Amino acid sequence: MSLAADFVVDLEVFEGPLDLLLDLARGQKIDLRQVSVLALADQYLAYLQDARERRIEVAAEYLVMAAWLAYLKSQLLLPPAERDEPDAEAVAAELGARLRRLEAIRRAAAWLEERPRLGVARLVREVPEPADVDVEPRYVARLHDLLAAYGRAARRRQPGQITLPSRRLMTVDTAMDRLSRLLTGHDWRDLAGFVPNGLEDGVERRAALAASLLASLELARTGVLDLQQAAPFGPIMVRRKT
Amino acid sequence: MSEIAPKHIVEALLFAAGEPLEERVIQAHLGEGAMAREVLLELQRDYAGRGVRIERQERAWAVRTAPEVAPHLKRVLRPTRRLSRPALETLAIIAYQQPVTRAEIEAVRGVTVAQGTLDLLIETGWVAPHGRRDAPGRPITWITTPAFLDEFGLSSLGDLPRLEELEAAGLFNGAGER
Amino acid sequence: MSEIAPKHIVEALLFAAGEPLEERVIQAHLGEGAMAREVLLELQRDYAGRGVRIERQERAWAVRTAPEVAPHLKRVLRPTRRLSRPALETLAIIAYQQPVTRAEIEAVRGVTVAQGTLDLLIETGWVAPHGRRDAPGRPITWITTPAFLDEFGLSSLGDLPRLEELEAAGLFNGAGER
Numbered sequence: 001m002s003l004a005a006d007f008v009v010d011l012e013v014f015e016g017p018l019d020l021l022l023d024l025a026r027g028q029k030i031d032l033r034q035v036s037v038l039a040l041a042d043q044y045l046a047y048l049q050d051a052r053e054r055r056i057e058v059a060a061e062y063l064v065m066a067a068w069l070a071y072l073k074s075q076l077l078l079p080p081a082e083r084d085e086p087d088a089e090a091v092a093a094e095l096g097a098r099l100r101r102l103e104a105i106r107r108a109a110a111w112l113e114e115r116p117r118l119g120v121a122r123l124v125r126e127v128p129e130p131a132d133v134d135v136e137p138r139y140v141a142r143l144h145d146l147l148a149a150y151g152r153a154a155r156r157r158q159p160g161q162i163t164l165p166s167r168r169l170m171t172v173d174t175a176m177d178r179l180s181r182l183l184t185g186h187d188w189r190d191l192a193g194f195v196p197n198g199l200e201d202g203v204e205r206r207a208a209l210a211a212s213l214l215a216s217l218e219l220a221r222t223g224v225l226d227l228q229q230a231a232p233f234g235p236i237m238v239r240r241k242t
Numbered sequence: 243m244s245e246i247a248p249k250h251i252v253e254a255l256l257f258a259a260g261e262p263l264e265e266r267v268i269q270a271h272l273g274e275g276a277m278a279r280e281v282l283l284e285l286q287r288d289y290a291g292r293g294v295r296i297e298r299q300e301r302a303w304a305v306r307t308a309p310e311v312a313p314h315l316k317r318v319l320r321p322t323r324r325l326s327r328p329a330l331e332t333l334a335i336i337a338y339q340q341p342v343t344r345a346e347i348e349a350v351r352g353v354t355v356a357q358g359t360l361d362l363l364i365e366t367g368w369v370a371p372h373g374r375r376d377a378p379g380r381p382i383t384w385i386t387t388p389a390f391l392d393e394f395g396l397s398s399l400g401d402l403p404r405l406e407e408l409e410a411a412g413l414f415n416g417a418g419e420r
Numbered sequence: 421m422s423e424i425a426p427k428h429i430v431e432a433l434l435f436a437a438g439e440p441l442e443e444r445v446i447q448a449h450l451g452e453g454a455m456a457r458e459v460l461l462e463l464q465r466d467y468a469g470r471g472v473r474i475e476r477q478e479r480a481w482a483v484r485t486a487p488e489v490a491p492h493l494k495r496v497l498r499p500t501r502r503l504s505r506p507a508l509e510t511l512a513i514i515a516y517q518q519p520v521t522r523a524e525i526e527a528v529r530g531v532t533v534a535q536g537t538l539d540l541l542i543e544t545g546w547v548a549p550h551g552r553r554d555a556p557g558r559p560i561t562w563i564t565t566p567a568f569l570d571e572f573g574l575s576s577l578g579d580l581p582r583l584e585e586l587e588a589a590g591l592f593n594g595a596g597e598r
Binding site (some may be wrong): 244249250251252253254255257258259263265271291292293294305307308311314315344356357358359360361362364370371372373374378381382387388412 | 424426427429430431432433435436449469471472483485486488489490492493496497568573574575576578579580581582585587588589590591
Binding site (some may be wrong): 015016017018019022048061098100101102103104105106109111112113115116117118121122123124125134142143144149 | 257260261267297304305306307308309312315325327328330331333334335337338350351352353361363365367370391393395396402403405408409
């Protein structure tokens with residue numbers, strides 16, 4: 001069943017942008033090998049637009065995908081000679097391949113679920129026969145118990161030092177808030193400088209940068225700041241509007 | 243003590259063990275008098291179509307009740323452990339792409355593997371670490387275990403449907419064919 | 421669902437039950453289509469002279485290893501015993517930090533390691549002494565053995581996930597709460 005077909009905006013049900021894209025591709029009701037990346041990009045962007053109009057908070061990873069799809073679409077529409085990305089078709093094909101791979105894994109997971117599972121469709125003898133008392137017992141342990149035991153010991157040794165990795169990707173709302181607070185004075189400053197320090201993780205850093213860019217576009221649109229980029233891929237400069 | 247037929251020793255072994263027994267353990271037990279493989283295959287034929295069957299799981303063997311009898315057994319021994327979709331998909335990726343790193347699992351699904359998903363799969367005994375990838379950070383790789391085969395009634399990983407077939411157009415909304 | 425022979429239902433029932441099953445329970449599973457007593461007696465004849473046999477105990481029935489085969493199974497089927505938590509933790513620290521002295525294990529665990537714990541681990545065959553540390557008192561160091569790798573299905577010590585990998589897999593929070 002395709003949820004996107006109903007166009008009910010509910011990002012909660014999707015596990016990330018790839019999952020949403022796959023659902024939209026299913027909605028095209030055609031062979032996944034012939035899925036139109038152009039149509040898919042349009043549907044995806046429209047879906048996110050609708051979500052934002054309904055004031056549903058959209059996680060940065062969805063926006064990163066949106067930006068990338070918009071770029072890919074622009075390249076596909078240009079004559080090959082005028083493209084920045086000469087292999088746009090190959091990139092689009094690669095996206096199709098990823099979606100097919102994910103779909104295949106979904107089917108494999110469903111296939112596994114239908115297997116005659118142990119204890120459900122295939123039963124084991126419940127109790128081993130009582131063994132002779134004169135036989136030496138054999139010690140057993142499970143790998144999971146061993147690993148968990150080491151985790152426990154290590155945690156005890158370093159109280160409070162273990163921080164659980166959280167991958168909170170910056171949302172556009174957070175980025176707007178940050179930018180509005182931190183952008184003072186009236187000189188031009190590099191947008192990249194507003195990405196928080198300490199994001200070592202490449203994904204978190206890229207997500208924060210993407211969110212900051214979208215936030216700056218929004219703030220420029222509402223007249224809070226000015227934007228300027230001297231050359232393609234050059235630094236994006238921002239300053240508070242005078 | 244009179245001579246006991248190897249087949250009867252193996253039959254008793256498999257019944258009493260419960261858990262799968264490795265073929266080399268069975269062979270060691272039989273000694274040089276008989277070929278474990280031959281005895282096991284004969285036993286498997288003897289039990290074909292009956293209430294219990296002899297299952298081969300890669301290098302191990304076990305007795306399990308036949309799936310077709312299950313509906314008649316009201317004493318189901320444990321409730322189904324329903325796996326979440328992320329857990330099942332993660333398991334499927336490991337099964338197909340093993341040995342596989344966490345980053346590679348995430349690349350297929352397009353989202354991070356939640357804490358607890360791998361923990362659950364290790365805890366069930368279906369997934370285990372296996373060596374490190376020769377790549378930056380030397381990340382650990384994950385594989386499925388013999389217990390995975392037992393749980394899902396597979397005689398080997400070769401029983402999994404080929405991913406290319408699952409990708410094939412015919413399976414997608416029933417439209418088109420190969 | 422095709423028709424399953426009553427004999428095969430009873431065979432699966434007895435196998436899966438472990439404990440003896442009362443004849444009326446067996447009859448309840450068969451319904452009115454077949455007489456449990458007749459099916460059980462036929463099954464008993466089928467299994468006569470084999471590695472396992474169908475035993476009647478008063479009003480109950482069970483599958484049991486044939487007495488003449490039982491002595492042959494002793495070497496393989498030993499009762500199992502689980503390692504205690506302190507023993508498991510000590511083993512884990514040796515596995516990860518080998519070669520390691522008793523004092524170093526105690527420093528990690530924050531409690532003393534009883535001699536009995538080390539003795540037990542030596543008894544399992546998973547841990548062995550490994551030379552002396554060049555330090556005051558020249559304490560003995562401990563390492564894991566190939567049997568340890570075998571028991572846990574590891575191909576090398578490099579298969580053990582690093583701390584941060586354990587953490588990422590969720591093995592730090594409430595292991596086994598699912």
